[in-house]
Amino acid sequence: MKEVVVHKDQFYIDGLIQNDSRTIDLIYQKFAPKVKHYVRTNNGDDAAAKDVIQEVLIIIYNQAKTNGLQLTCPFDAYFFLLCKRKWLNELKKSSNNTVTIQDDSGYKEEAAEAMAFETEHFNERQSLFDEMFQKLGEKCQEVLKLSFVTKTMEEVAAKLNVTYGYVRKKKSICTGQLTQMIQESNRFKSIKN
Amino acid sequence: MNEELYISFESYLQDEMTSVDKIDFEEQLTNDADFRTQFEAYREVTNLLEQKFSAEKDSFKENLNTISETYFSKTEFKKPKVISFKPWLYAAAASFVLLMGTWFVFQNNQPLYDDFAHEEAHFVSRDGENADLKIAQDLFNNKEYSKAVSVFEKLGRDNQEVNYFYAISLIEIENYSKAEAILTDLQNGNSVYKEKAVWYKALSALKQEKIDRCRKILKEIPSEAEDYQKAQKLLKDLD
Numbered sequence: 392m393k394e395v396v397v398h399k400d401q402f403y404i405d406g407l408i409q410n411d412s413r414t415i416d417l418i419y420q421k422f423a424p425k426v427k428h429y430v431r432t433n434n435g436d437d438a439a440a441k442d443v444i445q446e447v448l449i450i451i452y453n454q455a456k457t458n459g460l461q462l463t464c465p466f467d468a469y470f471f472l473l474c475k476r477k478w479l480n481e482l483k484k485s486s487n488n489t490v491t492i493q494d495d496s497g498y499k500e501e502a503a504e505a506m507a508f509e510t511e512h513f514n515e516r517q518s519l520f521d522e523m524f525q526k527l528g529e530k531c532q533e534v535l536k537l538s539f540v541t542k543t544m545e546e547v548a549a550k551l552n553v554t555y556g557y558v559r560k561k562k563s564i565c566t567g568q569l570t571q572m573i574q575e576s577n578r579f580k581s582i583k584n
Numbered sequence: 585m586n587e588e589l590y591i592s593f594e595s596y597l598q599d600e601m602t603s604v605d606k607i608d609f610e611e612q613l614t615n616d617a618d619f620r621t622q623f624e625a626y627r628e629v630t631n632l633l634e635q636k637f638s639a640e641k642d643s644f645k646e647n648l649n650t651i652s653e654t655y656f657s658k659t660e661f662k663k664p665k666v667i668s669f670k671p672w673l674y675a676a677a678a679s680f681v682l683l684m685g686t687w688f689v690f691q692n693n694q695p696l697y698d699d700f701a702h703e704e705a706h707f708v709s710r711d712g713e714n715a716d717l718k719i720a721q722d723l724f725n726n727k728e729y730s731k732a733v734s735v736f737e738k739l740g741r742d743n744q745e746v747n748y749f750y751a752i753s754l755i756e757i758e759n760y761s762k763a764e765a766i767l768t769d770l771q772n773g774n775s776v777y778k779e780k781a782v783w784y785k786a787l788s789a790l791k792q793e794k795i796d797r798c799r800k801i802l803k804e805i806p807s808e809a810e811d812y813q814k815a816q817k818l819l820k821d822l823d
Contacts, residue, residue, distance in 0.1 A: 399774065401774060402774045402776060402778070405744075405774065405775060406744075406775060407644075409745065410640065410647055411744065411775070411776070412745070413745065413777075414775070415647065415648060415651050416651055417776055419651060419652065419655040420655075441652055441656045444652065445648060445652050448648055452644055453635060456638070456640075457632055457634075517632060520629065520632045520636075524636070535633055536637055539633055539634055539636070539637035539638075540637050540639075560587075560591060563591045563594035566590065566594065566626060566629055566633065567587070567589070567590030567593070567626060569633075570590075570622075570625050570626050570629045573625070573629065574625060
């Protein structure tokens with residue numbers, strides 16, 4: 392494993408994970424104006440900027456919660472890149488790329504690029520996961536959901552009126568099945584490359 | 585599909601393996617790249633499932649939404665305020681200033697803890713999500729600090745925001761040593777409360793009338809800190 396030097400801005404990530412209002416508020420105060428300005432100068436309005444910021448913060452939160460997230464660059468650069476690219480994607484989707492985009496060229500930071508890329512990658516995997524979960528059999532969906540919202544597997548077994556051994560085995564197999572469905576999907580193969 | 589494989593992944597993740605099996609499993613993880621990839625994929629799906637059904641995620645989204653609404657409504661509709669200042673108001677204002685001036689002269693010059701300590705807790709975004717947290721928050725905001733402390737004591741210590749308000753409550757009930765221990769932890773940590781903890785350490789000294797100590801701590805607060813202006817004002821008042 393490579394030694395990672397964590398940036399001092401990591402506290403923004405830690406605050407997000409803890410759902411700390413003051414940290415979230417600080418993120419808005421410090422970093423939202425730049426995103427607003429960017430969206431405004433690129434065919435958008437404040438409502439669009441608001442959505443972009445919110446969606447990006449949810450993605451960061453999900454990644455940090457799911458796999459852990461260690462910031463190796465300033466939060467500002469990472470966050471802005473994610474917001475910017477998210478907005479560019481929105482524009483592409485809605486207008487078939489006929490709008491002109493003012494790019495703040497020259498501004499490139501490798502560490503931030505790599506971090507943003509990893510986050511976008513995670514987001515892709517998560518949405519593929521959501522899609523595949525819907526394709527799982529009903530029984531699997533039920534067992535998995537119950538396993539994660541119920542405190543103990545004994546309680547899950549009682550709720551489903553089956554044995555503890557059965558529910559544990561079923562959970563493993565369903566999770567395995569879901570893992571396999573994700574890996575075998577074409578979308579996964581295209582994300583991977 | 586290899587059922588046995590998934591069952592072994594699950595029992596490893598749940599830490600239900602015998603120590604012998606665990607050693608074998610970990611050895612395979614180190615030596616067999618394919619096995620490791622499979623396991624990592626299984627683990628990520630497990631984490632994604634946990635996240636999908638997590639109630640915390642929903643309260644995060646709600647909290648985020650509230651903060652976002654507040655931020656954008658504040659900045660979106662900001663219009664220049666037109667104030668018509670009527671002449672007679674000047675007279676009233678002037679006499680008010682005069683009155684305040686006289687009042688201040690007769691005040692004790694020593695600044696007080698209560699002039700500077702103003703915090704309100706908002707760590708619960710939704711009722712019922714964590715009953716104790718909500719109770720602690722309400723008690724704190726109602727200034728019932730000793731009751732708040734007994735609730736804070738029951739809560740875990742991994743939330744920096746909660747620790748911060750716990751420390752303030754302790755200062756209020758004059759349990760200074762415990763308060764300062766928590767503030768020192770916050771100060772050594774890496775959260776938005778890092779510098780706020782120093783500010784409250786200074787206020788704790790002020791409340792104990794340890795003026796030299798207070799002054800010394802205030803000087804540690806860096807100029808980019810949120811409480812810097814207040815710290816400077818207090819420093820000036822102390823002189």
